[in-house]
Amino acid sequence: MSIRILLVDDHALLRTGFRLILETQPDLEIIGEAATGAEAVTLAAALRPDVITMDVQMPDMDGLEATRRILSSPGATAAIAIVTTFDRDDYLFAALDAGASGFLLKNAGPEELIAAVRALAAGDGMLAPEVTRRVLQRFAVPAHPPADPTAPSPRTLPITLAEPFTEREAEVLALMADARSNAEIAHALFIGEATVKTHVSRILQKLGARDRVQAAVLAHRHGLA
Incomplete structure (x- = not known):
């Protein structure tokens, strides 16, 4: 079609x-x-x-x-x-x-x-x-914690997931947030591209994200990557 x-x-x-x-x-x-x-x-x-x-x-x-x-x-x-x-x-x-x-x-x-x-x-x-x-710099979590440890990070906001990420999904999300393609993620994690696509679909579902760009923004904004 x-x-x-x-x-x-x-x-x-x-x-x-x-x-x-x-x-x-x-x-x-x-x-x-x-x-x-x-x-x-x-x-x-x-x-x-x-x-x-x-x-x-x-x-x-x-x-x-x-x-x-x-x-x-x-x-x-x-x-x-x-x-x-x-x-x-x-x-x-x-x-x-x-x-x-x-x-x-x-x-x-x-x-x-x-x-x-x-x-x-x-x-x-x-x-x-x-x-x-x-985009990555805008939503990146600061490398150093704030002077007041009780103060929330200005760029890290709370997020509640309906279901937590698996260890592998967290790895895939980190690479998505680094603007890696499915092929690059597959190469980095020694898995097949079809498996990467499955993980990406699950990640989008758990984040409630429309696509990879929105998922990467959410990952940086909420300190998930």
């Missing part, structure tokens, strides 16, 4: 470029285009795409607010990749907080855009290489 994509950007020329790139692939199908965030919210509800590429700066409603509204709607299933010209931390972290599964810059190559769409459709996340380390 084709991966159904909604393109959201206020520049028609850019949407046309994305369409030309993505439709070279037999498994990718553009089912709609929107020029504003408000149009994106309406079309996402009507068309039920698998993946949405979302610009940030648009008239009427920006892409961050549109992302929040789309993902908070009942039965939302689309994965959203923010695709922007602006390599700004406020956009990056607002996008992740809104639930976006990807963050790409518009200077990315065609192969990166195609890979991102496929990754999101498969339930994975995709961050531009330029921003991955900043």
Whole structure:
């Protein structure tokens, strides 16, 4: 089955470029285009795409607010990749907080855009290489404890798991939080990629995370990695 994509950007020329790139692939199908965030919210509800590429700066409603509204709607299933010209931390972290599964810059190559769409459709996340380390640093637990041992860490928040991680799941999560791929995790732990996928699925379920990006953020934010 084709991966159904909604393109959201206020520049028609850019949407046309994305369409030309993505439709070279037999498994990718553009089912709609929107020029504003408000149009994106309406079309996402009507068309039920698998993946949405979302610009940030648009008239009427920006892409961050549109992302929040789309993902908070009942039965939302689309994965959203923010695709922007602006390599700004406020956009990056607002996008992740809104639930976006990807963050790409518009200077990315065609192969990166195609890979991102496929990754999101498969339930994975995709961050531009330029921003991955900043995400890890933002949510990393401080190496040294606070001067007052009774004071909570400013970056480590409590989290309650419905079921604790197994030792192997904890190892896999630590490597996910280090932005390792399934193949790299399998190589590091001397296990098969199919086994890694099983562990990743269990980890996402226990964390209540939508995808690997959200799991990595939660792991760093809550001191799990």
